[in-house]
Amino acid sequence: MSQKPLILVTNDDGITAPGIRAMIKVLNEIGDVVVVAPDSPQSAMGHAITINSTLYVSAVNIDEGKQIEYTCSGTAADCVKIAVNEILNRRPDICISGINHGSNSSINVIYSGTMSAAVESGIEGIPAIGFSLLDYNWEADFEPTKEYVKKITKAALQNGLPKNVVLNVNIPKLKKEEIKGIKVCRQAKAQWKEKFDKRTNPQGRDYYWLTGEFVVEDLGEDTDEWALKNGYVSVVPVQFDMTAHYAIQHLNGWKLNN
Amino acid sequence: MSQKPLILVTNDDGITAPGIRAMIKVLNEIGDVVVVAPDSPQSAMGHAITINSTLYVSAVNIDEGKQIEYTCSGTAADCVKIAVNEILNRRPDICISGINHGSNSSINVIYSGTMSAAVESGIEGIPAIGFSLLDYNWEADFEPTKEYVKKITKAALQNGLPKNVVLNVNIPKLKKEEIKGIKVCRQAKAQWKEKFDKRTNPQGRDYYWLTGEFVVEDLGEDTDEWALKNGYVSVVPVQFDMTAHYAIQHLNGWKLNN
Numbered sequence: 001m002s003q004k005p006l007i008l009v010t011n012d013d014g015i016t017a018p019g020i021r022a023m024i025k026v027l028n029e030i031g032d033v034v035v036v037a038p039d040s041p042q043s044a045m046g047h048a049i050t051i052n053s054t055l056y057v058s059a060v061n062i063d064e065g066k067q068i069e070y071t072c073s074g075t076a077a078d079c080v081k082i083a084v085n086e087i088l089n090r091r092p093d094i095c096i097s098g099i100n101h102g103s104n105s106s107i108n109v110i111y112s113g114t115m116s117a118a119v120e121s122g123i124e125g126i127p128a129i130g131f132s133l134l135d136y137n138w139e140a141d142f143e144p145t146k147e148y149v150k151k152i153t154k155a156a157l158q159n160g161l162p163k164n165v166v167l168n169v170n171i172p173k174l175k176k177e178e179i180k181g182i183k184v185c186r187q188a189k190a191q192w193k194e195k196f197d198k199r200t201n202p203q204g205r206d207y208y209w210l211t212g213e214f215v216v217e218d219l220g221e222d223t224d225e226w227a228l229k230n231g232y233v234s235v236v237p238v239q240f241d242m243t244a245h246y247a248i249q250h251l252n253g254w255k256l257n258n
Numbered sequence: 259m260s261q262k263p264l265i266l267v268t269n270d271d272g273i274t275a276p277g278i279r280a281m282i283k284v285l286n287e288i289g290d291v292v293v294v295a296p297d298s299p300q301s302a303m304g305h306a307i308t309i310n311s312t313l314y315v316s317a318v319n320i321d322e323g324k325q326i327e328y329t330c331s332g333t334a335a336d337c338v339k340i341a342v343n344e345i346l347n348r349r350p351d352i353c354i355s356g357i358n359h360g361s362n363s364s365i366n367v368i369y370s371g372t373m374s375a376a377v378e379s380g381i382e383g384i385p386a387i388g389f390s391l392l393d394y395n396w397e398a399d400f401e402p403t404k405e406y407v408k409k410i411t412k413a414a415l416q417n418g419l420p421k422n423v424v425l426n427v428n429i430p431k432l433k434k435e436e437i438k439g440i441k442v443c444r445q446a447k448a449q450w451k452e453k454f455d456k457r458t459n460p461q462g463r464d465y466y467w468l469t470g471e472f473v474v475e476d477l478g479e480d481t482d483e484w485a486l487k488n489g490y491v492s493v494v495p496v497q498f499d500m501t502a503h504y505a506i507q508h509l510n511g512w513k514l515n516n
Contacts, residue, residue, distance in 0.1 A: 046305030046335070047368050054465040055454075077304070082466065085452045107381060109500050110305050123365060123449050155512045164447075165502045167509075182514040186501040189422075191381050194343045196313075207312040208340060235514070237505035242367050243444040244423045247495035251425075254413045256440040256493070 005031035005093035005157055008083050008121070011100065012042040012076040012113025015062060015069065019099035019133065022142035024067050026149045027096060030157070032066075034092070036083035039071035043102075047116040050074040055082060076117035084124055094157055095121035098131035098169075099145055101138065105170045105224040105234060106190040106216065115168055119240050122166040127156055129166065134228060135173040144176040148233050152182070168236040172228045180231040187236050188223035190216040263289035263351035263415055266341050266379070269358065270300040270334040270371025273320060273327065277357035277391065280400035282325050284407045285354060288415070290324075292350070294341035297329035301360075305374040308332040313340060334375035342382055352415055353379035356389035356427075357403055359396065363428045363482040364448040364474065367496060373426055377498050380424040385414055387425040392486060402434040406491050410440070426494040430486045438489040445494050446481035448474040 007027050011020040015037035027033050039058070042048075056073040070087055072079045080095060097117040104112040114130045121128035129152060133145055148171055156167065168187075172179060192212040201207055216225045224234035265285050269278040273295035285291050297316070300306075314331040328345055330337045338353060355375040362370040372388045379386035387410060391403055406429055414425065426445075430437065450470040459465055474483045482492035 041310075043309070046303065046307070046374060048304040048306050049369055049468065051301070051468055052299075054459075054467060056463070056465050078468070081452050081468065082454060086454050086456070086466065107498065110377065110381075110498055111307055116304060119368065123368075151514065155514060159512050162502065162505045162508050165505045184506050184509040184514075186503060186506065187499055189499070194339050196340060196344050198344070201312075205314070207314050208344065209312060210307065210309055210336070210339065235509060236500075237502040237509055238500045239502035239505075240365065240368055240500070241445055241447070242496045242498070242500070244420065244495040244497035245444060247420045247423045247497075248442050248444065250420050251442040251493060251495055254417050256409065256413060256442075 006090060007031040007033045008092035008095040009033055009035045010037045010076055010079040010097050010117045012038060012045065013101050014038050014041045015071050017101060018138060019101050019142060021063060022146065023096065023099045023131065023149055024065060026146045027153065028065050028067055030150065030153055034088060035067050035069040036072055036079045036087055038076060038079060039073055042075045042113045045075050045113045046111050047077055047119065048075045050078050057082060076113040077120040080117050080120040092126055094153065095126050095128040096153060099142060100132035101140060102132065102136040103134045103170055104130060104132040104168060105228055106188040109168055109187060109238060118166040119238065122164060122240060127161040129153060129156060129169055131169045133171050133173065144174065144179060145171045152235065164241065165237045165239055168238045170224060170228055170234045172231060174231060178231060179233060183227040183232040183234055185224040185227050185234045185236050186222055188216055188225035189218035190214060190225060264348060265289040265291045266350035266353040267291055267293045268295045268334055268337040268355050268375045270296060270303065271359050272296050272299045273329050275359060276396060277359050277400060279321060280404065281354065281357050281389065281407055282323060284404045285411065286323055286325055288408065288411055292346060293325055293327040294330055294337045294345055296334060296337060297331055300333045300371045303333050303371045304369050305335055305377065306333045308336050315340060334371040335378040338375050338378040350384055352411065353384050353386040354411060357400060358390035359398060360390065360394040361392045361428055362388060362390040362426060363486055363492060364446040367426055367445060376424040377496065380422060381498060385419040387411060387414060387427055389427045391429045391431065393431040402432065402437060403429045410493065423495045423497055426496050428482060428486055428492045430489060432489060436489060437491060441485040441490040441492055443482040443485050443492045443494050444480055446474055446483035447476035448472060448483060
């Protein structure tokens with residue numbers, strides 16, 4: 001019997017995306033890899049799960065390597081749920097999601113399918129890390145990311161993650177030698193300033209495309225945005241207790257039962 | 259010119275759901291209501307946004323009342339973005355999402371389209387509240403909820419919400435006289451223990467339905483689950499900084515740059 005850690009791998013760009021393919025190669029060096037990933041891109045699906053539709057699972061063989069692979073017709077969060085409950089015959093030691101094509105830093109963690117898979121694992125009590133590269137290009141160079149996937153995954157396996165915490169790792173779009181190191185950070189305060197591109201369809205009806213500009217209002221030097229801008233890989237510990245504990249006292253002051 | 263507050267109303271069950279219709283009636287008494295809600299149910303979509311597809315908006319007239327209404331072809335979070343950027347001619351004073359048909363207490367906040375609309379508003383800097391009734395039935399009785407929608411919305415308008423905090427309000431499925439009051443709470447630690455219902459389609463291929471049992475592991479009496487179980491309306495302040503600040507020190511101990 002293998003003594004290697006069991007690594008569940010997923011993403012939200014779909015099982016054939018270059019980001020997940022690059023990551024699988026690295027993770028094969030660390031443990032026994034089982035991939036359960038969406039059969040088509042699921043980006044910006046947030047923490048969606050499939051409750052009003054059916055889910056299909058297929059064993060597949062995408063490329064060389066010793067990993068075992070399945071596609072699932074659902075979202076990234078669905079992949080984790082079905083992997084843990086139906087596919088794997090033991091609990092994974094860690095779940096690794098990504099490498100996402102594009103940033104999931106700052107507030108993007110909220111919209112991210114990549115991170116929803118990591119959070120779903122965390123809720124299931126399985127340590128998890130989401131990796132993202134700040135390059136939306138399908139032909140992005142994932143070579144410089146490999147060393148960080150390896151280092152951070154191994155560290156998480158060795159040290160263990162705090163309970164109810166998963167990691168959001170973003171990697172700047174830089175050459176290997178340009179990356180300065182790794183910084184543990186907090187999520188920067190930022191938002192998308194949306195701009196809707198209004199067009200008219202061939203039938204004369206107006207429709208919209210959502211576009212926008214990412215605006216970082218947070219000048220702190222302890223944030224993921226600062227780290228990435230300054231050449232570091234950012235590591236943000238993410239929790240799924242969304243309670244603003246500090247606000248409870250304020251709300252009690254509203255005297256809602258009077 | 260009206261001195262009344264401008265109230266943006268949305269939901270994730272779709273614009274014709276009895277929950278949103280009941281809520282609109284109450285909110286018409288408090289302010290000028292503009293509804294921008296999905297044209298079809300979007301439940302369990304998490305914080306999904308539509309970036310790879312087009313969005314349509316239509317002015318509609320669903321029932322009597324002085325509210326102005328639009329449907330949008332996207333998710334609840336899309337509705338908020340397009341309302342604020344394209345439909346409304348001034349910033350809303352508050353965004354109210356719901357009343358959801360079914361609980362969004364505890365960890366369900368993560369999967370909830372209702373709460374994603376509230377969180378999206380919060381990110382835009384607009385105070386927001388999501389309301390949910392613990393009754394999945396389409397014919398649920400929303401009468402007992404009205405007093406709480408009114409009271410909590412008015413209190414939020416009068417007192418203001420702390421910055422970067424939105425409210426997650428859940429209402430127990432009880433008769434008016436059985437509800438004991440309102441409790442400000444923290445999110446209970448709980449999870450869905452999934453069970454996949456495996457079936458075979460007419461073509462002989464296996465497929466799955468996601469089902470599950472909601473398990474509350476948290477015995478605290480300061481949680482939303484405790485409040486709801488004991489006959490109270492629960493109010494949880496929700497933040498969208500997902501950083502587990504307390505874990506940063508632990509992670510720095512991993513010495514990732516050595």
